Amino acid sequence: MLLGCIGDDFTGSSDLGNTLTKAGMRVTQYVGVPDAPAADDVEAGIVALKSRSIPVADAVAQSLAALAWLRDQGCRQFLFKYCSTFDSLPTGNIGPVAEALADALDARQVLVCPAFPATGRSVYQGHLFVADRLLSESGMQTHPLTPMTDPDIRRWLGHQITGTVGHIPAQVVMQGADITRIRMLAEDAAGHRLLVADAITDDDLVTLGRAAADLPLITGGSGIAMGLPENFRASGLLSATPSGWTGQAGPAVILSGSCSDATRAQVARYADHNAAREVTADQVMSGAITAQALADWALGQGGAPLIYTSADPAVVADAQARCGREVVATRIEALFADLARALVDAGVTRLISAGGETSGAVVGGLGLSALQIGPEIAPGVPMIRASDRLVLALKSGNFGGPDFFARAVAMMEGADA
Numbered sequence: 001m002l003l004g005c006i007g008d009d010f011t012g013s014s015d016l017g018n019t020l021t022k023a024g025m026r027v028t029q030y031v032g033v034p035d036a037p038a039a040d041d042v043e044a045g046i047v048a049l050k051s052r053s054i055p056v057a058d059a060v061a062q063s064l065a066a067l068a069w070l071r072d073q074g075c076r077q078f079l080f081k082y083c084s085t086f087d088s089l090p091t092g093n094i095g096p097v098a099e100a101l102a103d104a105l106d107a108r109q110v111l112v113c114p115a116f117p118a119t120g121r122s123v124y125q126g127h128l129f130v131a132d133r134l135l136s137e138s139g140m141q142t143h144p145l146t147p148m149t150d151p152d153i154r155r156w157l158g159h160q161i162t163g164t165v166g167h168i169p170a171q172v173v174m175q176g177a178d179i180t181r182i183r184m185l186a187e188d189a190a191g192h193r194l195l196v197a198d199a200i201t202d203d204d205l206v207t208l209g210r211a212a213a214d215l216p217l218i219t220g221g222s223g224i225a226m227g228l229p230e231n232f233r234a235s236g237l238l239s240a241t242p243s244g245w246t247g248q249a250g251p252a253v254i255l256s257g258s259c260s261d262a263t264r265a266q267v268a269r270y271a272d273h274n275a276a277r278e279v280t281a282d283q284v285m286s287g288a289i290t291a292q293a294l295a296d297w298a299l300g301q302g303g304a305p306l307i308y309t310s311a312d313p314a315v316v317a318d319a320q321a322r323c324g325r326e327v328v329a330t331r332i333e334a335l336f337a338d339l340a341r342a343l344v345d346a347g348v349t350r351l352i353s354a355g356g357e358t359s360g361a362v363v364g365g366l367g368l369s370a371l372q373i374g375p376e377i378a379p380g381v382p383m384i385r386a387s388d389r390l391v392l393a394l395k396s397g398n399f400g401g402p403d404f405f406a407r408a409v410a411m412m413e414g415a416d417a
């Protein structure tokens with residue numbers, strides 16, 4: 001294994017897997033820290049954690065355990081993947097995990113770059129944009145778990161870390177990898193270890209990847225990985241043969257716990273023409289609905305039914321105010337975990353899950369350990385083979401076009417979308 005990656009959620013990890021696979025690496029995504037060695041042919045291993053919204057100390061401990069396992073697999077470089085919308089609280093986990101990994105690796109210059117231009121995320125003057133909106137006006141300011149109310153990534157990260165934050169401006173990145181490296185050294189000399197890097201285009205990300213060829217630790221969204229495979233290829237370290245992929249026939253079900261604007265639009269579009277069942281937070285909290293009852297409903301429908309808790313920000317806020325943010329989230333996620341297990345036990349072979357925390361619960365509920373990353377359904381969302389009879393898609397809340405669910409159902413069967 002060459003590149004060792006730690007993802008702070010499951011959709012994010014598969015997004016990273018997608019970037020690395022498209023750039024020609026053989027990628028496996030692991031569900032938590034494995035207790036056995038990796039297969040010999042894995043070139044990039046991604047340990048997917050569910051550490052985005054857990055207490056800081058737990059996120060640090062789990063990330064260090066993942067790092068230790070990846071080091072044991074012989075990795076030469078490490079990447080910490082978080083969300084392209086920098087999902088974290090001001091007291092949150094990205095900074096402390098990055099600092100702990102940097103300490104463990106003795107890393108002096110650590111890039112921090114959530115940019116992912118293919119999905120509209122760019123970083124300019126240290127500020128994160130989603131398309132033409134600042135992060136704090138993009139819808140992310142009402143995220144159920146990590147409301148992003150400040151678009152200045154340097155300031156947000158500064159709340160989280162013990163050290164100081166440096167900056168690599170776009171004007172530097174655009175001058176190429178050598179000038180970028182010189183700026184990184186200057187930031188290091190000024191005492192900054194975590195360096196927020198601007199990136200507006202894929203070319204900027206490739207430049208940053210080239211500039212980071214010798215760095216032990218890189219952090220960011222999946223975009224920051226774009227330039228890394230080429231560094232390994234240029235050193236003659238990558239195998240030329242891509243791994244094969246086949247689709248999966250059989251029953252399909254869609255589960256959606258994401259409340260993002262994009263997912264709610266996808267839910268509305270899909271529900272217009274397909275069997276769809278909404279589950280409310282109150283039904284989950286009161287126990288009025290069970291996973292088995294929902295599985296029975298889904299299995300009785302034709303086509304690929306959708307079960308969703310996705311709701312408007314006001315509805316979510318109301319449930320959280322009455323029951324507590326974490327309690328509601330935990331109960332809904334537990335329902336999705338039980339539901340996923342019941343569906344797969346009953347013969348479902350294609351499962352699509354929308355939402356990072358939701359997908360973590362789904363994959364956890366299925367008791368999976370290693371996932372093969374396949375072709376892309378939409379930017380940031382690959383198909384994933386979980387076993388010889390189960391194919392998954394783990395969709396980030398914000399990703400995919402309005403017809404994502406129908407497209408995923410078709411592509412996962414092996415049909416053209």
Ligand SMILES: Nc1ncnc2c1ncn2[C@@H]1O[C@H](COP(=O)(O)OP(=O)(O)O)[C@@H](O)[C@H]1O
Nearest residue numbers: 144258260281309311329332355356357358397
């Ligand atoms: N109706 C609802 N009320 C309150 N919380 C909800 C509701 N539906 C989903 N949630 C919770 O909101 C969170 C959504 O996060 P996630 O699945 O990561 O989606 P995203 O990818 O959009 O961030 C989950 O913890 C989920 O359980």
Ligand SMILES: O=C(O)[C@@H](O)C(=O)COP(=O)(O)O
Nearest residue numbers: 011012015083084356396397
């Ligand atoms: O970087 C991204 O935007 C995604 O890969 C990601 O991390 C997904 O997180 P969710 O939006 O919570 O699904």
